[in-house]
Amino acid sequence: MNEKNLQKVQMTINGSPQTLEIKPWVSLLDALRHHLHLTGTKKGCDHGQCGACTVLVDGKRVLSCLTLAVMKDGADTKTIEGIGSAENLHPLQQAFIKHDAFQCGYCTPGQICSAIGLLDEGKAQTREEVQDLMSGNLCRCGANRGIMNAIMEVKNAEL
Amino acid sequence: MNDFSYIKAENLEHATREIQTPETKIVAGGTNLIDLMKYFVVNPESLMDVNAISELKEIKTTESGSLVLGALASNAETAYHPAVEEKYPLLSQAILAGASAQIRNMASNGGNLLQKTRCYYFYDPHVPCNKRIPGSGCPAKTGFNRMHAILGHSEDCIAVFPSDMCVALAALNAVVHITGNSGNRTVPFSEFHLLPGNTPHIDNVLKDNEIIIGIELPDEDFSSQYSYLKIRERSSYAFALISVATAFKMNYNVISEARIALGGVAHKPWRNGDAETYLKGKPASEEHFAKAADIILKDASAFKHNEYKIKLAKKAIVRNCKMALDLSSHRVGAKPSL
Numbered sequence: 001m002n003e004k005n006l007q008k009v010q011m012t013i014n015g016s017p018q019t020l021e022i023k024p025w026v027s028l029l030d031a032l033r034h035h036l037h038l039t040g041t042k043k044g045c046d047h048g049q050c051g052a053c054t055v056l057v058d059g060k061r062v063l064s065c066l067t068l069a070v071m072k073d074g075a076d077t078k079t080i081e082g083i084g085s086a087e088n089l090h091p092l093q094q095a096f097i098k099h100d101a102f103q104c105g106y107c108t109p110g111q112i113c114s115a116i117g118l119l120d121e122g123k124a125q126t127r128e129e130v131q132d133l134m135s136g137n138l139c140r141c142g143a144n145r146g147i148m149n150a151i152m153e154v155k156n157a158e159l
Numbered sequence: 160m161n162d163f164s165y166i167k168a169e170n171l172e173h174a175t176r177e178i179q180t181p182e183t184k185i186v187a188g189g190t191n192l193i194d195l196m197k198y199f200v201v202n203p204e205s206l207m208d209v210n211a212i213s214e215l216k217e218i219k220t221t222e223s224g225s226l227v228l229g230a231l232a233s234n235a236e237t238a239y240h241p242a243v244e245e246k247y248p249l250l251s252q253a254i255l256a257g258a259s260a261q262i263r264n265m266a267s268n269g270g271n272l273l274q275k276t277r278c279y280y281f282y283d284p285h286v287p288c289n290k291r292i293p294g295s296g297c298p299a300k301t302g303f304n305r306m307h308a309i310l311g312h313s314e315d316c317i318a319v320f321p322s323d324m325c326v327a328l329a330a331l332n333a334v335v336h337i338t339g340n341s342g343n344r345t346v347p348f349s350e351f352h353l354l355p356g357n358t359p360h361i362d363n364v365l366k367d368n369e370i371i372i373g374i375e376l377p378d379e380d381f382s383s384q385y386s387y388l389k390i391r392e393r394s395s396y397a398f399a400l401i402s403v404a405t406a407f408k409m410n411y412n413v414i415s416e417a418r419i420a421l422g423g424v425a426h427k428p429w430r431n432g433d434a435e436t437y438l439k440g441k442p443a444s445e446e447h448f449a450k451a452a453d454i455i456l457k458d459a460s461a462f463k464h465n466e467y468k469i470k471l472a473k474k475a476i477v478r479n480c481k482m483a484l485d486l487s488s489h490r491v492g493a494k495p496s497l
Contacts, residue, residue, distance in 0.1 A: 024164070048262060062261050062264055066189055066193045066194060
């Protein structure tokens with residue numbers, strides 16, 4: 001530990017290697033937003049209760065607000081900025097547009113990252129199971145039905 | 160959160176050496192600890208990251224046929240592990256009823272045992288709390304205590320232990336494996352967590368210089384009649400008002416062994432040997448389930464906002480005993496059925 005208590009952290013973010021020198025108490029969420037200027041991931045509650053900060057770390061959906069960036073040295077992280085592109089939307093992004101799955105859009109990056117994690121986990125079969133496994137992502141605008149319809153469409157298309 | 164130094168443990172021996180001081184806290188998944196630090200409830204001088212100790216991530220069957228869950232295996236990995244799903248499905252069901260998918264991906268088995276109560280007063284560092292500051296008082300007793308205990312509480316503390324996984328571990332007679340400076344030891348699950356008594360600042364028997372290394376599930380078959388029921392104010396992503404883990408071994412319609420553990424009622428998962436003994440040898444009927452529930456709740460006492468828990472617990476016990484007999488009644492999220 002040096003005098004300023006800065007830690008060196010090396011991560012791959014959306015396929016690009018990044019090196020940070022940060023204090024241990026910086027959350028992965030704040031590292032992404034403030035240090036790496038990737039503001040697609042949102043800070044909703046900052047306490048692990050809303051899911052807006054959901055990203056994919058080493059292929060798994062996790063809450064970046066409850067993750068310390070220093071603990072993810074060597075990790076492979078994907079944020080909403082790494083999902084699809086303007087010219088080539090991810091099927092979930094297309095489905096979200098088609099099914100009116102967002103209003104204010106604040107929960108949306110977390111919803112999409114979480115849904116990608118859910119599809120990769122391969123555990124959800126029925127709509128009820130998808131709802132249960134998406135219960136960590138809250139939407140206060142009430143776009144939940146559209147979100148479910150979007151995910152179900154992509155899930156069923158993958159069969 | 161406060162400024163702290165960050166240490167990464169290279170192996171178990173390194174970890175055991177470093178946690179000699181009470182000011183060093185272990186971080187694994189961080190899903191409760193980081194949250195507590197953000198609220199300034201916990202302010203360690205240093206944090207030791209144990210996630211590189213890969214031997215603690217394994218889930219493996221022992222020679223004697225028991226299953227050991229590594230302390231650093233995630234809750235999600237554990238719930239979905241084939242050996243757990245096949246032989247200890249009650250545990251799977253209970254884990255999946257808790258938190259959210261993201262949290263289950265992050266959370267460690269050891270950390271689940273060590274999580275703190277979510278009592279609002281414990282979580283608010285600006286108010287008294289005998290658990291946070293011994294002797295300062297318990298505002299919950301006369302405050303908003305809807306989520307609080309009806310069994311085993313004391314003058315000093317009425318907090319509830321929030322884990323779902325631990326209710327199933329209690330029902331299954333798990334054994335906690337611990338290592339520390341004085342060597343290795345095992346603790347039966349029922350003895351790991353403590354009632355508050357007049358020492359509410361002590362949640363469990365783990366000493367400051369010890370680490371949980373694994374949780375062992377005995378080689379017993381409760382995979383045919385079992386159910387975890389979680390009653391909460393939402394269908395998902397909320398702590399239990401009441402939860403029940405039930406498992407039976409049956410001889411046709413007669414119960415040969417019963418396990419019933421309650422969550423949401425006390426400072427630790429609640430088992431009652433008298434109720435389980437009562438059920439042994441009885442036909443599996445609603446009448447006997449109700450009598451067992453009465454035995455379990457006999458000494459229950461409530462506070463201003465949680466009186467509802469006593470009747471709710473009795474009904475939940477009866478309902479869950481019925482659900483345990485019919486696995487097709489199970490609903491995702493451990494929702495009530497039948």
